Amino acid sequence: MSENNIHVALFLPCYVDQFYPKVGIATLQLLEKLGCEVTYPMDQTCCGQPMSNAGYERDTLGTTRHFINIFKNYDFIVAPTGSCVLHIKDHSPQVPGLEKEQQELHHKIFELTEFLVDVLKVNSIKGVYPHKVGYHSSCHGQRGLRLSSSSELNEKPFSKAKQLLENLDGLEWVELDRSDECCGFGGTFAVTEEALSVQMGKDRLADHIIHDVEIMAGGDMSCLMHMEGIARRNGTPIQFKHIAEILNEAMS
Amino acid sequence: MNSSKDHILSKIKSIQREVKPLPEIPGFDIDADLKSLFIQSIKLNKGEVISREEFKGLLAAQTFLKVYSRVEGFLTYSNMDLPEDPHHLSELNLAIVKGRFGVAENGAIWFEDEDLGHRALPFITEHLVVVLDSKDLVANMHLVYNRIGQDRSGFGLFIAGPSKTADIEQSLVIGAHGAKSLRVVLE
Amino acid sequence: MSHPEQAEEFLKDKANAKWHDETLWFVRDKRDAVSKTVPEWEELRELASKIKDDVLSKLEIYLVDFETNALANGIQVHWAKDAEEHNQIVLGILEKKKCKAIVKSKSILTEECHLNPFLEKNGIEVVDTDLGERIVQFLNQPPSHIVLPAIHLKKGQISDIFHEKLHTEKGNDDPYYLTQAARIHLREKFLKAGVALTGVNFGVAETGEFVVCTNEGNADMGVHLADVHIASMGIEKIIPKREHLGVFLRLLARSATGQSITNYNSHFRSPAPGKEIHIILVDNGRTEQLAREKFRSSLKCIRCGACMNTCPIYRRSGGFSYGSTVPGPIGSILSPGMDLKKHSSLPFASTLCGSCSDVCPVKINIHEQLYEWRQEITKAQSSLNAKSISMKIANGIFSVPFAYNVGGNMMRGALKFLPDSLTYSNLNTWGKERDLPEVPKESFKDWYKKNQK
Numbered sequence: 001m002s003e004n005n006i007h008v009a010l011f012l013p014c015y016v017d018q019f020y021p022k023v024g025i026a027t028l029q030l031l032e033k034l035g036c037e038v039t040y041p042m043d044q045t046c047c048g049q050p051m052s053n054a055g056y057e058r059d060t061l062g063t064t065r066h067f068i069n070i071f072k073n074y075d076f077i078v079a080p081t082g083s084c085v086l087h088i089k090d091h092s093p094q095v096p097g098l099e100k101e102q103q104e105l106h107h108k109i110f111e112l113t114e115f116l117v118d119v120l121k122v123n124s125i126k127g128v129y130p131h132k133v134g135y136h137s138s139c140h141g142q143r144g145l146r147l148s149s150s151s152e153l154n155e156k157p158f159s160k161a162k163q164l165l166e167n168l169d170g171l172e173w174v175e176l177d178r179s180d181e182c183c184g185f186g187g188t189f190a191v192t193e194e195a196l197s198v199q200m201g202k203d204r205l206a207d208h209i210i211h212d213v214e215i216m217a218g219g220d221m222s223c224l225m226h227m228e229g230i231a232r233r234n235g236t237p238i239q240f241k242h243i244a245e246i247l248n249e250a251m252s
Numbered sequence: 253m254n255s256s257k258d259h260i261l262s263k264i265k266s267i268q269r270e271v272k273p274l275p276e277i278p279g280f281d282i283d284a285d286l287k288s289l290f291i292q293s294i295k296l297n298k299g300e301v302i303s304r305e306e307f308k309g310l311l312a313a314q315t316f317l318k319v320y321s322r323v324e325g326f327l328t329y330s331n332m333d334l335p336e337d338p339h340h341l342s343e344l345n346l347a348i349v350k351g352r353f354g355v356a357e358n359g360a361i362w363f364e365d366e367d368l369g370h371r372a373l374p375f376i377t378e379h380l381v382v383v384l385d386s387k388d389l390v391a392n393m394h395l396v397y398n399r400i401g402q403d404r405s406g407f408g409l410f411i412a413g414p415s416k417t418a419d420i421e422q423s424l425v426i427g428a429h430g431a432k433s434l435r436v437v438l439e
Numbered sequence: 440m441s442h443p444e445q446a447e448e449f450l451k452d453k454a455n456a457k458w459h460d461e462t463l464w465f466v467r468d469k470r471d472a473v474s475k476t477v478p479e480w481e482e483l484r485e486l487a488s489k490i491k492d493d494v495l496s497k498l499e500i501y502l503v504d505f506e507t508n509a510l511a512n513g514i515q516v517h518w519a520k521d522a523e524e525h526n527q528i529v530l531g532i533l534e535k536k537k538c539k540a541i542v543k544s545k546s547i548l549t550e551e552c553h554l555n556p557f558l559e560k561n562g563i564e565v566v567d568t569d570l571g572e573r574i575v576q577f578l579n580q581p582p583s584h585i586v587l588p589a590i591h592l593k594k595g596q597i598s599d600i601f602h603e604k605l606h607t608e609k610g611n612d613d614p615y616y617l618t619q620a621a622r623i624h625l626r627e628k629f630l631k632a633g634v635a636l637t638g639v640n641f642g643v644a645e646t647g648e649f650v651v652c653t654n655e656g657n658a659d660m661g662v663h664l665a666d667v668h669i670a671s672m673g674i675e676k677i678i679p680k681r682e683h684l685g686v687f688l689r690l691l692a693r694s695a696t697g698q699s700i701t702n703y704n705s706h707f708r709s710p711a712p713g714k715e716i717h718i719i720l721v722d723n724g725r726t727e728q729l730a731r732e733k734f735r736s737s738l739k740c741i742r743c744g745a746c747m748n749t750c751p752i753y754r755r756s757g758g759f760s761y762g763s764t765v766p767g768p769i770g771s772i773l774s775p776g777m778d779l780k781k782h783s784s785l786p787f788a789s790t791l792c793g794s795c796s797d798v799c800p801v802k803i804n805i806h807e808q809l810y811e812w813r814q815e816i817t818k819a820q821s822s823l824n825a826k827s828i829s830m831k832i833a834n835g836i837f838s839v840p841f842a843y844n845v846g847g848n849m850m851r852g853a854l855k856f857l858p859d860s861l862t863y864s865n866l867n868t869w870g871k872e873r874d875l876p877e878v879p880k881e882s883f884k885d886w887y888k889k890n891q892k
Contacts, residue, residue, distance in 0.1 A: 012883055016883065017882050017883040017884055018878075018882050019876040019877075019878065019879065020876070020879075020883075021879050021881060021882055021883035021885075021886050022879070024883035024886075024887075025883065025886060028887075040883075040884075040887050040891075042884065042887070042888075052810075053791065053810065053813070054813065054817070055787075055813035055814050055815075055816055055817035056814075056817055057814050058814070058818075091810065139790065139791070139792035139793055139794070140791075140793075143792065143793035143794065143796075143797055144793060150794075150797045151471055152471060152474075152749060152794060152797035152798040153481065153797055154474055154475050154477070154478075154480035154481050155481070178464070180794075181751060182751045182790050182792035182794070184751065184790060185790065186789070186790030186791065186792075187790075188787070189787070189789070189790050190869065191868040191869055192443060192787060193442070193443045193446060193752075193787075193788060194443070194447075194868050194869075194871060194872075195443070195446055195447035195450050196443070196446045196447075196450065196752060196755055196756060197790075198871075198872045198873065199450050199456070199755050200751055200755065200790075201873075203460070203755075225876050226873065228874075228876070229869075229873030229874045229875065229876070230872065230873050232873075232874040233872060233873055233874045256518040256519060256520045256524060256722075257506075257518040257720075259520050260502075260518055260520055260674065260720070260722045260726060261499050261502065261503070263722075263726040263730075264498050264499040264502075264726055264729065265499050267726070267729055267730045269495065269496045269735075270496060271496050271497065272489065272492040272493045272495075272496040273489075273493065274489070274490065274493045274679060275485075275486050275489040275490065275493075277486060277682055277683070277685065277686060278479075278482075280479050293699060296699065297698070297699075297702070338663060338664060339630055339664060342626070342630055355700075357477075357689075357699060358689075358699035358700040359699070359700070360700050360704070365711075370663065370711075371659070371663040371711055372659070372660070372663035372664055375656045375659045375660050375663065375703075376660065376663075376664075392685070392689070393684070393685035393686075393688050393689050393700075394682070394685040394686070394689075396685070397681060397682050397684060397685045398682070400681075402646070402681065404708070405708065406512070406707075406708050406709035406710065406711065407705070407706065407707060407708065407709075407711070408648075408705075408706035408708065409659075409703065409704065409705050409706065410688075410700065410703070410704040411702065411703060412699075412700050412701070412702050412703075412704075413702050414702075415654070415655055415656040415702065415703075416654050416655065416702060417570045417571075417618060417654060417655050418587075418696075419569070419570040419571035419574065419587065419588065419589050419618075420570070420574075420589070420594050420597055420614040420617055420618065421462070421592075421593060421594045421614065422462050422465070422466070422587070422590070423594075423614040425614050425615050425618040427618070427619070427622065428570055428618060428621075428622060428654070428655035428656065428657070429568065429622060429625060429626070429629070429655045429656045429657045429660045430655065430656025430657075430659070430660065430702075430703065431656070
């Protein structure tokens with residue numbers, strides 16, 4: 001690795017570490033292919049989002065302090081999730097004594113597509129991926145981090161994910177009827193409002209199926225885990241992939 | 253002193269708040285053909301813009317038993333006087349009134365007490381015809397309020413179309429409680 | 440019943456739930472399309488938001504200005520600190536006028552004050568005159584949406600109740616036919632009414648006038664024929680200047696239904712000769728919400744209903760699932776302020792997707808306030824029942840797979856930092872209609888240890 005490489009700390013959501021190591025691997029390999037030097041700090045833990053969204057933000061002070069201490073010395077922190085990144089920026093409690101570090105961290109942490117487009121300035125990725133792909137933008141990535149335009153706002157349409165995917169040879173980007181409808185995962189919501197959550201997931205899945213989507217891609221595995229769970233149960237033949245997996249495969 | 257008033261006001265005063273400034277409202281004027289924009293807006297609102305000739309044709313083709321007009325140049329169409337009690341307008345088939353301003357962006361037409369005789373008039377009538385001068389068209393709501401200014405009429409009203417509802421399964425029905433049609437004679 | 444139970448019930452009728460979702464989506468779509476025809480849309484939202492911020496920061500001044508100007512215009516002004524006082528004021532006016540029947544146009548505030556049952560108990564006939572409101576009144580139901588009160592009903596149900604109440608043809612469910620029947624029925628009521636009551640969309644401090652917006656014309660039919668007009672207005676409905684109406688009227692109908700403006704926008708400045716206008720300024724918990732800094736901006740709401748139409752939860756659970764006067768996202772941040780215990784499950788009836796905040800014409804950060812209410816509710820848990828639904832919701836995080844110890848190592852590190860008051864629960868709920876993800880042979884950490892360069 002040359003000394004000019006950008007040094008990146010990889011932050012993985014805890015459920016990605018446990019259930020989707022392939023997404024972590026793809027993210028790491030993709031960043032390396034794009035010239036980054038990547039470290040995965042081994043002591044990292046859950047960022048505390050499930051706690052905060054359930055109403056216990058004040059109890060995540062320890063988790064947050066730990067997070068800052070683990071990541072404060074890196075130039076960039078990159079994560080294949082919009083949701084956890086948004087949590088770190090918006091909903092982690094102020095840690096006394098680490099105010100400066102915490103503030104700096106909020107400017108150094110990036111969701112993967114955001115990092116590729118805004119920091120690495122990747123305009124389009126060269127590669128081959130002959131598949132029909134539908135993209136589920138997670139709400140936290142989309143409306144929280146503004147990774148793509150929101151259908152409610154009068155703004156110029158854009159999507160960082162689309163920008164990265166659409167120039168891959170053979171990839172067909174599918175427009176959905178409801179471009180940015182929530183899938184109903186919502187963390188705790190998935191079990192506390194089970195009936196609603198499942199219905200929302202089914203509806204989101206149906207929007208992809210009627211458009212003959214072969215692969216549902218996304219930037220947050222939590223949404224995909226929820227919809228994959230429904231698809232598997234019903235024997236629906238559709239694949240689910242994180243955008244990091246697609247880009248990494250296409251570049252190989 | 254009204255004790256509830258004092259209670260409410262003192263409660264509000266006791267709340268520490270940062271004073272926020274009022275923004276300036278730009279005019280957002282547009283360079284467009286106001287007349288065609290207005291016609292399109294009225295159409296979208298399920299009204300209709302017609303010429304004086306077409307208005308005459310309408311009267312020839314359709315019978316309006318009771319007609320009341322307050323508009324110079326259209327007074328001959330009136331076959332009744334303004335009753336003292338607006339309840340006596342309940343059988344009115346057609347009212348003809350003059351609009352002060354028309355708003356191109358949404359078809360809204362401004363009226364004041366003087367234009368209506370009775371405030372109930374444009375609602376209780378079965379059909380409504382508004383006479384509007386095309387030089388009184390403005391682009392949008394900001395500009396129309398600038399034109400209206402601080403007029404002291406006791407009642408001011410924008411009408412943008414015929415009375416309508418979509419309360420039954422979101423099916424649009426024209427003619428809920430107010431006038432069943434709106435025609436604008438744009439001159 | 441709590442929101443999750445109500446939602447589950449609503450979703451049992453699959454065809455109806457699908458219809459409800461698609462119908463409201465259609466309204467949302469119309470709103471999206473029309474807002475994009477206004478190039479300055481986002482600027483208007485910003486202006487509206489700033490005007491309302493200013494109002495809340497100087498509310499006491501504007502209220503006094505409004506009262507002074509309204510009095511000078513010959514309007515009678517009343518102040519009510521709560522629902523009870525509001526209702527008594529209305530009853531007092533009716534008694535003075537020896538009036539036994541009133542016609543009402545849509546007013547969410549009077550729903551909030553439970554005015555109808557109060558007046559009925561006192562022998563007054565109340566006739567709601569908005570078509571949707573009249574329909575739900577016939578069925579003895581509250582509105583399920585603040586702009587579309589009968590959106591939960593199908594035309595067959597409306598046909599049945601009209602057959603019963605208005606003797607329309609049995610089985611005739613043509614919307615035009617039914618609307619005409621209501622027109623004839625309500626016209627008779629309008630012509631007889633001595634007192635008419637309306638809500639208020641905007642009260643203008645500098646002129647003392649107030650504005651009422653309808654599409655049907657029912658508010659005007661009522662007040663212009665009656666001798667007395669009573670207008671019930673929440674104190675937060677004040678705006679400083681007449682010119683600000685330009686901003687709000689451009690936003691309101693477009694946000695609500697996708698129309699460019701409501702059909703009738705009536706500006707009441709002084710009573711017609713020989714008539715009376717009374718305005719009742721109502722607090723009923725608004726000053727308390729004003730004092731809550733995190734939730735203050737919820738008072739900027741102009742009641743357009745756009746957050747309901749866009750909300751994926753509202754669309755699939757219906758207005759009644761919220762059990763509060765104002766349902767949907769905005770209701771879920773207003774209602775806990777009125778009664779925390781009763782409404783504690785509402786801030787959890789959201790995925791925090793943020794669509795409500797993006798659609799809001801006055802830019803209320805609704806989803807952020809839902810998040811903040813969750814924090815308040817868990818703090819208040821000692822005063823709430825420990826086994827209450829909201830506590831179960833809050834503690835439900837450990838039945839979501841990513842937070843569960845499936846692989847044996849899960850969250851081992853994180854656990855050190857989590858409170859032990861929370862216990863693990865099983866995965867039955869997740870697995871009812873969803874498979875669990877397959878557990879891979881090794882975690883990322885395991886892989887990384889082996890493959891680290």
